[in-house]
Amino acid sequence: MISKTTKLSLSLAVGLISQEVLAADPSGVNSGVGFLQISGALLFVLVLMFAAAWLLKRVGPTVTGNKVPVKVVGGVSVGNRERVLVVEVDDQWLVLGVTPTHVSNLASMPKKDIPSDPNQTNLGPFQDWLKRTVEKRNDAPVDHK
Numbered sequence: 001m002i003s004k005t006t007k008l009s010l011s012l013a014v015g016l017i018s019q020e021v022l023a024a025d026p027s028g029v030n031s032g033v034g035f036l037q038i039s040g041a042l043l044f045v046l047v048l049m050f051a052a053a054w055l056l057k058r059v060g061p062t063v064t065g066n067k068v069p070v071k072v073v074g075g076v077s078v079g080n081r082e083r084v085l086v087v088e089v090d091d092q093w094l095v096l097g098v099t100p101t102h103v104s105n106l107a108s109m110p111k112k113d114i115p116s117d118p119n120q121t122n123l124g125p126f127q128d129w130l131k132r133t134v135e136k137r138n139d140a141p142v143d144h145k
Helices: 004-024 031-059 125-139
Strands: 070-077 083-089 092-098 103-110
Antiparallel strands (some): 083 092
């Protein structure tokens, strides 16, 4: 058991120490301690944000709704921000006009086979003639005089 004199001397010592602390910093908070508390809270929030980002990246977003297979077959830009896309949905191709504010269905057609080599497609009469002419010129012997 602690005697009355010991209790009195302890309470007096605590009172004197607290008065000295308050006299040194009247706000009652040490600036170094306040800085450490703010830094620690900021660090905790940043660690929490990075942990949440890592967890979302690891788990991945949850997919809800219909699971209809949609695949972009091809597209061409027709303006600064306008495109015409061919999209495959099941066994149907949809030709879509896409702008920054609107998507419209231009046409639909049954699914077709895509040529494996785009250079082997029918190029048209002028392009065929030009291709044959260039090939003949490249195959002709060169005379150096």
